[in-house]
Amino acid sequence: MLLADFGSCWAKTLETDTGSYRLEETRKLVQRSSLIFDVATGHMAKERAQRYKNEILALAHGALRLVDEDNFAVVDVGARDIKYCRFVGRRSRGLDWNQSCGAAAGFTLELLGRYYNIDFAELPVAEKRISLTCAVFGIERIFDSIIKGSPVEEAVSRFVHGLAYNIFTFVQRPKKIYLSGGLCENRCFVKSLSLYCDVVPLGRHVLLAGLQDDE
Amino acid sequence: MKKIGYYGHPPLSVIEHFRRILGQELLDLDVDFGSPDTKVVPEAYCQIITNIIDNAIFFRPQLSLIIASVGEEKCDGGRFAAAILKDLGFKVVETRNTRVRKARPINIAKSVLPVVEKVLKIMDTVHTPDREQYPECEPSLGFWGVPPHDLTLLELFPDSTHIYGWTRCVEAGRPADIRLETYVDPGVPTVFYTQAFCPKQQLAKYLAEKYGGMCVDADGQITQSTIAKVEAFIKLV
Numbered sequence: 001m002l003l004a005d006f007g008s009c010w011a012k013t014l015e016t017d018t019g020s021y022r023l024e025e026t027r028k029l030v031q032r033s034s035l036i037f038d039v040a041t042g043h044m045a046k047e048r049a050q051r052y053k054n055e056i057l058a059l060a061h062g063a064l065r066l067v068d069e070d071n072f073a074v075v076d077v078g079a080r081d082i083k084y085c086r087f088v089g090r091r092s093r094g095l096d097w098n099q100s101c102g103a104a105a106g107f108t109l110e111l112l113g114r115y116y117n118i119d120f121a122e123l124p125v126a127e128k129r130i131s132l133t134c135a136v137f138g139i140e141r142i143f144d145s146i147i148k149g150s151p152v153e154e155a156v157s158r159f160v161h162g163l164a165y166n167i168f169t170f171v172q173r174p175k176k177i178y179l180s181g182g183l184c185e186n187r188c189f190v191k192s193l194s195l196y197c198d199v200v201p202l203g204r205h206v207l208l209a210g211l212q213d214d215e
Numbered sequence: 216m217k218k219i220g221y222y223g224h225p226p227l228s229v230i231e232h233f234r235r236i237l238g239q240e241l242l243d244l245d246v247d248f249g250s251p252d253t254k255v256v257p258e259a260y261c262q263i264i265t266n267i268i269d270n271a272i273f274f275r276p277q278l279s280l281i282i283a284s285v286g287e288e289k290c291d292g293g294r295f296a297a298a299i300l301k302d303l304g305f306k307v308v309e310t311r312n313t314r315v316r317k318a319r320p321i322n323i324a325k326s327v328l329p330v331v332e333k334v335l336k337i338m339d340t341v342h343t344p345d346r347e348q349y350p351e352c353e354p355s356l357g358f359w360g361v362p363p364h365d366l367t368l369l370e371l372f373p374d375s376t377h378i379y380g381w382t383r384c385v386e387a388g389r390p391a392d393i394r395l396e397t398y399v400d401p402g403v404p405t406v407f408y409t410q411a412f413c414p415k416q417q418l419a420k421y422l423a424e425k426y427g428g429m430c431v432d433a434d435g436q437i438t439q440s441t442i443a444k445v446e447a448f449i450k451l452v
Contacts, residue, residue, distance in 0.1 A: 054443035054446060055443065056444060056447040057446075057450060060447070060451055081440070085451070091452075092448075092451035093427050094427060094429070095429060095447060095451065096429070096444070097440060097444045
């Protein structure tokens with residue numbers, strides 16, 4: 001069986017027979033028009049899957065597979081959106097999907113990293129944060145900070161901190177967050193979020209885990 | 216054939232009065248008829264108020280007058296729309312439906328009818344009382360709010376969904392009753408819906424957090440992401 005979390009920027013696949021995971025840029029994968037998944041989730045998956053599952057259900061089911069606790073919150077920060085589920089007694093007691101203004105969250109960090117040649121693993125956490133209502137406005141604030149003389153790294157780190165704070169409030173300010181998605185690998189982001197709550201990174205394959213119920 | 220346009224929830228007595236003297240059909244200007252975008256209201260604005268203005272201008276040759284809800288039963292947007300329509304040369308009758316009267320019993324909102332049908336039947340009671348008694352059911356889910364601009368949202372809900380919020384107030388004949396508007400059955404998982412850019416978002420957010428429901432808003436057509444979010448809520452609760 002071939003499972004896929006076919007996101008806007010990154011496609012994560014799992015070949016269940018061999019247990020092998022692959023990560024590929026979506027822009028490359030879309031060129032393989034004959035590729036059809038057995039079960040898939042993600043913005044790009046609907047036309048490519050024998051069976052489709054929506055992302056928030058995949059996140060919820062994946063988190064329940066991976067987390068043993070009765071009460072917990074999980075958030076997935078994707079390239080273009082942010083979604084979370086909260087469980088009490090392992091039953092859903094809240095969910096949300098910031099599908100438009102939260103957009104660009106992960107993707108914006110990738111763009112910034114590439115443009116300014118920043119290694120987020122080395123970037124120190126900023127004490128102050130840029131107040132973000134959306135990533136585009138946030139970029140404007142980065143440019144302003146740089147114009148006023150702030151080092152690029154400081155401005156970008158404040159942006160990352162602002163994004164982490166937004167996500168903390170979006171998930172209703174829990175004491176602990178299970179984090180899903182590519183930002184688990186962004187040390188600066190994880191450390192920034194850790195200023196507000198405990199953070200347990202689950203990695204990029206939570207939604208794939210949520211598809212395994214549908215095999 | 217000329218028509219009487221109306222929006223919001225004018226008092227039934229006013230609607231009946233004009234129907235009697237003019238003998239004309241009614242046209243609910245809140246509803247999406249696909250009228251051309253006139254750009255009179257701002258781009259980012261409540262879609263229902265936009266519908267009112269766009270529909271009025273598109274159907275202008277057919278409208279003899281517009282009965283406009285401008286009181287607490289509607290919103291400031293409705294009041295401002297009435298002022299604009301008057302300025303554009305429409306004959307506008309302003310009404311305020313805030314008079315306290317005995318609530319009509321709630322039946323359609325608690326019935327086993329499909330949710331779209333429930334909402335449309337309730338909205339028809341604005342001008343035509345419904346004396347049918349529909350079988351009721353225990354609620355498995357709740358839908359709180361106003362009739363969405365895009366009714367396809369309601370097709371996601373099972374028939375055992377109860378209706379709350381302003382739509383329930385309409386069935387009760389008390390569209391400005393804030394106590395009834397804020398009532399939900401605790402324990403019933405409820406989707407709190409508002410149009411984007413509507414002041415009711417304040418209530419929806421507060422109530423969703425208070426009762427553990429989910430807040431959803433939409434501007435114009437329902438997006439696939441909103442559909443997925445509601446589907447997930449319905450499946451997970």
